[in-house]
Amino acid sequence: MIRISADRLDEIVVQLNEVIKIQSDPNVNLQWxxxxxxxxxxxxxxxxxxxxxxxxxxxxxxxxxxxxGVKPYISSIFLNLLTNSLKYRKPNIKMKITVEAYEEDQYTTVAFKDNGRGIDMERHGDKLFGMYKTFHGNKDAKGIGLFISKNQMDAMNAKIEVRSEVDQGATFLLRFPNQKQGKA
Structure with a gap:
């Protein structure tokens, strides 16, 4: 029991360290x-x-x-959204994930849409990006992925939004401010 507690505490410290690093790095390496x-x-x-x-x-x-943006942050966010879609799929239904991107006036939006279990936004919407918040009762849920993803988006001056209904899947919208594209 002590080993399990120590392992969990170590995991929490690592996660908190990651969040602090994201929030305190004024020299975020933005690139195309x-x-x-x-x-x-x-x-x-x-x-x-x-x-x-x-x-x-x-x-x-x-x-x-x-x-x-910051490539490692974007990779981390994409990984979190994809694995969440897989983790929170509906049983006995073919899992579908659509990832699309489009340019608007002020933002380039990357949308991750799935046909999974969805989230009760009325009940959980204000807590969705909170630390250690979980909503489906999965044993392996830690409630840190969306929290870190939100902090990473904030560090890039970008926004993350969610549209979801229970049993109707979820759509996560990543909105990156448009910049003048220089040479790659």
Whole structure:
């Protein structure tokens, strides 16, 4: 029991350290990040998990579309959203994930949409990005992924929004401010 408690405490310290590092780094290394390439790299990193579940993944992102951000943060956010979709899928229904990106006047938006269990936004919306907040009772849920993702988006002056209904899936919108694109 002591070992389990020590391991959990160590994990909490590591997670808190990550959040503090994100929030306190004034020299965040912003650069142009290719959205589709980054997404494919993340999918390849979880290939075994994806193959096990075998979801239908639909990617609707123009080749060469870039956002101004921190590549490790963007990779981490993509990883968290994809693994959450897989983790919170509905049983006995073919998992579907759509990732699309589009440019608007002020933002380039990357949207992750799934047909999973969804989130009761009326009940949990104000707590969704809180530390250690979980909403589905999964034993392996830690309630840190969305908290870190929100902090990473904030550090890039970007926004994360959620649209969801119970049993109707979830859509996470990542809105990156448009910058003048210089040479890559």
């Amino acid at each position: 990040v290719n959205v589709k390439t980054t997404l494919i790299e993340v999918l390849e990193s979880i290939n075994a998990h994806v193959e096990e579940i075998n979801p239908k993944i639909n990617i609707q992102i123009k080749d060469g579309l870039r956002v101004y």
